[in-house]
Amino acid sequence: MTLSEENYLKTIFHLEKEYKDGVPTNAIAHEMHTKASSVTDMIKRLAEKDLMVYKKYQGAKLSDSGRKHAIKIIRKHRLWECFLVDKLNFNWDEVHEVAEQLEHIKSEKLILELDKFLEYPKTDPHGDPIPDQDGHIAVIQKRVLAELQRGEEGICVGVNDSSSAFLQYLDKNNIALGKKIKIEDKEEFDNSLVIQVEGKKMTISGLAANNLYIKKI
Amino acid sequence: MTLSEENYLKTIFHLEKEYKDGVPTNAIAHEMHTKASSVTDMIKRLAEKDLMVYKKYQGAKLSDSGRKHAIKIIRKHRLWECFLVDKLNFNWDEVHEVAEQLEHIKSEKLILELDKFLEYPKTDPHGDPIPDQDGHIAVIQKRVLAELQRGEEGICVGVNDSSSAFLQYLDKNNIALGKKIKIEDKEEFDNSLVIQVEGKKMTISGLAANNLYIKKI
DNA sequence: ATTAAAATTTAGGCAAATCTAAAAATATAT
DNA sequence: ATATATTTTTAGATTTGCCTAAATTTTAAT
Numbered sequence: 001m002t003l004s005e006e007n008y009l010k011t012i013f014h015l016e017k018e019y020k021d022g023v024p025t026n027a028i029a030h031e032m033h034t035k036a037s038s039v040t041d042m043i044k045r046l047a048e049k050d051l052m053v054y055k056k057y058q059g060a061k062l063s064d065s066g067r068k069h070a071i072k073i074i075r076k077h078r079l080w081e082c083f084l085v086d087k088l089n090f091n092w093d094e095v096h097e098v099a100e101q102l103e104h105i106k107s108e109k110l111i112l113e114l115d116k117f118l119e120y121p122k123t124d125p126h127g128d129p130i131p132d133q134d135g136h137i138a139v140i141q142k143r144v145l146a147e148l149q150r151g152e153e154g155i156c157v158g159v160n161d162s163s164s165a166f167l168q169y170l171d172k173n174n175i176a177l178g179k180k181i182k183i184e185d186k187e188e189f190d191n192s193l194v195i196q197v198e199g200k201k202m203t204i205s206g207l208a209a210n211n212l213y214i215k216k217i
Numbered sequence: 218m219t220l221s222e223e224n225y226l227k228t229i230f231h232l233e234k235e236y237k238d239g240v241p242t243n244a245i246a247h248e249m250h251t252k253a254s255s256v257t258d259m260i261k262r263l264a265e266k267d268l269m270v271y272k273k274y275q276g277a278k279l280s281d282s283g284r285k286h287a288i289k290i291i292r293k294h295r296l297w298e299c300f301l302v303d304k305l306n307f308n309w310d311e312v313h314e315v316a317e318q319l320e321h322i323k324s325e326k327l328i329l330e331l332d333k334f335l336e337y338p339k340t341d342p343h344g345d346p347i348p349d350q351d352g353h354i355a356v357i358q359k360r361v362l363a364e365l366q367r368g369e370e371g372i373c374v375g376v377n378d379s380s381s382a383f384l385q386y387l388d389k390n391n392i393a394l395g396k397k398i399k400i401e402d403k404e405e406f407d408n409s410l411v412i413q414v415e416g417k418k419m420t421i422s423g424l425a426a427n428n429l430y431i432k433k434i
Numbered sequence: 435a436t437t438a439a440a441a442t443t444t445a446g447g448c449a450a451a452t453c454t455a456a457a458a459a460t461a462t463a464t
Numbered sequence: 465a466t467a468t469a470t471t472t473t474t475a476g477a478t479t480t481g482c483c484t485a486a487a488t489t490t491t492a493a494t
Contacts, residue, residue, distance in 0.1 A: 002450075002451090004450080004451065004452095024471075024472090025471075025472055025473085026470090026471065026472080034451090034452075034453090035452080035453065035454085036471075036472065036473085037452090037453075037454080037455095037472085037473070037474080037475095038451070038452055038453070039472090040472065040473055040474085041450095041451075041452080041473095042451075042452095045450085045451095056459085056472080056473075057458095057459060057460065057471080057472060057473080059472095084327070087334055088326075088327065088330035088331060088334055089330055090326070090330070094326070097324070098322065098324045098326075098327055101322045101323065101324075102319075102322060105315065105318045105319060106318065107314070107315045107318075109305075109307070109311070109315075110301070110305065110315055113305035113306055113307070114305060117304055117305055219480075219481090221480080221481065221482095241441075241442090242441070242442055242443085243440090243441065243442080251481090251482075251483090252482075252483065252484085253441075253442060253443085254442085254443070254444080254482085254483075254484080254485095255481070255482050255483070256442095257442065257443055257444085258443095258480095258481070258482080259481075259482095262480085262481090273442080273443075273489085274441080274442060274443080274488095274489060274490065276442095
């Protein structure tokens with residue numbers, strides 16, 4: 001399996017959540033910063049290797065084998081992110097690019113031992129679940145902050161947007177995984193929220209509130 | 218810099234020790250399990266990027282810039298080997314293949330932090346020196362075991378052959394870095410040696426004795 | 435000093451992964 | 465329902481890194 005093939009599998013896996021019955025060629029092209037024609041080429045190649053099910057004009061679907069491969073890559077990606085943050089002093093907004101490289105390293109023993117070394121973490125630094133060896137992915141109980149009503153509170157458990165811009169914005173505002181957040185007020189006009197984090201009040205935009213995952217308490 | 222280019226630089230760097238005035242095309246081809254014509258192609262490409270100095274039929278020579286790059290890759294390779302052995306329970310005969318992959322990961326911070334995390338190791342699990350950030354490589358005081366005379370003794374400080382066959386042979390015979398070895402007898406007929414390691418006598422072949430580095434005490 | 439052998443380079447091709455431009459199929463809008 | 469717009473696919477090129485086979489250069493041998 002080539003690096004490029006692995007990246008396609010991973011991307012399609014993520015997009016399947018949004019596009020249940022076939023991921024459009026264009027969606028893949030956009031996500032991978034490439035052209036639709038290149039995507040068609042690759043989909044065909046992956047289909048020939050039985051990693052995908054391909055019917056012309058019907059969008060991309062992973063085969064069971066393709067999905068298994070995709071999950072392995074995601075497992076590696078997230079374990080490496082843990083390593084970078086827990087052991088090498090990376091901040092959560094710095095890990096993505098490096099993990100994108102590390103996820104392609106091929107060695108069963110490496111991942112087994114890395115998992116053990118990190119003491120079998122359940123989630124990565126962004127709160128996303130780490131698939132287990134058998135490819136099982138735990139479902140994390142969560143809802144977007146924007147859904148909560150005035151007076152409700154919860155613990156921050158993840159982000160929907162892992163861009164460093166958003167993560168740095170959270171850092172700047174003292175919001176991190178594990179922090180308790182209470183809704184003080186909701187502004188209907190622009191969906192912004194007044195929240196309280198560790199006793200400090202602040203306002204966050206509707207967009208930000210839609211990218212923060214909370215577990216209600 | 219592509220993966221393939223990096224592998225050429227690294228290989229040529231290592232071969233330059235043996236071929237001081239130009240590494241023959243064939244030597245590179247042999248080492249990289251490829252064909253001489255492919256090597257010529259690549260040498261030209263590297264020369265165009267000023268990573269090598271190329272004159273037809275004169276063999277390959279690294280430029281200063283090429284040598285700097287090669288050393289960076291070797292630094293990364295050896296640091297990752299330390300990581301695998303010290304932190305992930307790899308044996309010294311299992312690390313090479315994985316380190317060959319890891320050495321191509323691109324991130325300054327990653328290597329800086331890995332070095333710190335490992336507490337700035339001086340040598341890798343085979344006793345080879347780890348180049349520092351500026352590309353300086355310490356010279357390790359050593360000689361091959363085969364050179365020692367009857368009655369002399371030394372500490373094992375490295376291996377010339379890192380094949381897993383040889384390393385496993387050493388494991389099996391209780392020879393490892395740091396062990397004290399004393400020459401009990403030399404057999405002129407086949408250059409084999411009778412040595413003593415931790416009080417136990419054993420015979421090793423001339424070939425093995427030529428691949429073990431010793432520091433005299 | 436020729437000639438034979440070995441090493442190196444050139445020429446021409448191939449596969450992976452991408453691109454642009456054009457063609458074909460599907461979706462949308464009136 | 466038909467025309468228009470959008471999406472997807474095909475066709476044909478390009479680049480990287482490799483190959484084989486043939487030509488060229490260097491080295492070694494007599």
